[in-house]
Amino acid sequence: xxxxxxxxxxxxxxxxxxxxxxxxxxxxxxxxxxxxxxxxxxxxxxxxxxxxxxxxxxxxxxxxxxxxxxxxxxxxxxxxxxxxxxxxxxxxxxxxxxxxxxxxxxxxxxxxxxxxxxxxxxxxxxxxxxxxxxxxxxxxxxxxxxxxxx
Numbered sequence: 001x002x003x004x005x006x007x008x009x010x011x012x013x014x015x016x017x018x019x020x021x022x023x024x025x026x027x028x029x030x031x032x033x034x035x036x037x038x039x040x041x042x043x044x045x046x047x048x049x050x051x052x053x054x055x056x057x058x059x060x061x062x063x064x065x066x067x068x069x070x071x072x073x074x075x076x077x078x079x080x081x082x083x084x085x086x087x088x089x090x091x092x093x094x095x096x097x098x099x100x101x102x103x104x105x106x107x108x109x110x111x112x113x114x115x116x117x118x119x120x121x122x123x124x125x126x127x128x129x130x131x132x133x134x135x136x137x138x139x140x141x142x143x144x145x146x147x148x149x150x
Contacts, residue, residue: 004091004110004111004115004150005079005089005091005100005150006079007110008091008100008102008108008110008115008117009074009077009079009102011105011108011110011117012074012100012102012103012105012108012117013074015103015105015106015117016067016070016071016074016103016105019067020064020067020068020071023060023063023064023067024064026056026060027057027060027061027064030053030056030057030060031057033053034050034053034054034057070103073088073102073103073119074102074103076088077089077102082150083149083150084132084149085130085131085132085149086101086128086129086130086131086132086146086149087101087129087130088101088102088120089101089102090128090149090150091115091149091150092128092146092148092149093146093147093148093149093150094137094144094145094146094147095144095145095147096142096144097114097116097144098113098114098115098116099115099116099117099118099124099125099128100115100116100117100118101118101119101120101125101128101129102117102118102119103117103118103119104117104118104119104122105117123139124139127139128146131146132146132149133146133147133148133149134146
């Protein structure tokens with residue numbers, strides 16, 4: 001079943017790359033706007049516009065740093081590792097949902113099955129970490145059992 005882990009990993013990579021591309025494009029557009037903006041006769045309006053662009057550039061820079069951290073986390077995952085206990089990189093089947101502990105990339109559907117790509121820092125992942133097959137988990141008002149770990 002490592003095929004499913006590899007495919008989930010590839011989907012997570014695509015998610016990160018798409019976000020990285022979007023943020024890079026935004027930064028480039030902001031940079032172009034900053035360099036092409038010329039001083040107009042309405043000086044205060046011009047300065048306000050530049051300040052807003054600077055804030056947007058800073059925000060995009062923070063997003064870029066965050067997505068690069070996420071990419072580093074993803075690169076540390078080995079899809080060939082089989083886990084006996086839930087750990088980062090595990091594919092966890094439960095009586096309710098299926099989870100892939102990697103990065104928060106949302107719902108991924110493979111072979112008509114739903115998987116939730118979640119970060120190890122999410123509340124549900126914190127409950128799952130170090131658990132084994134057969135253990136029961138209580139999350140909010142739902143109780144479920146781990147049926148399989150890959």
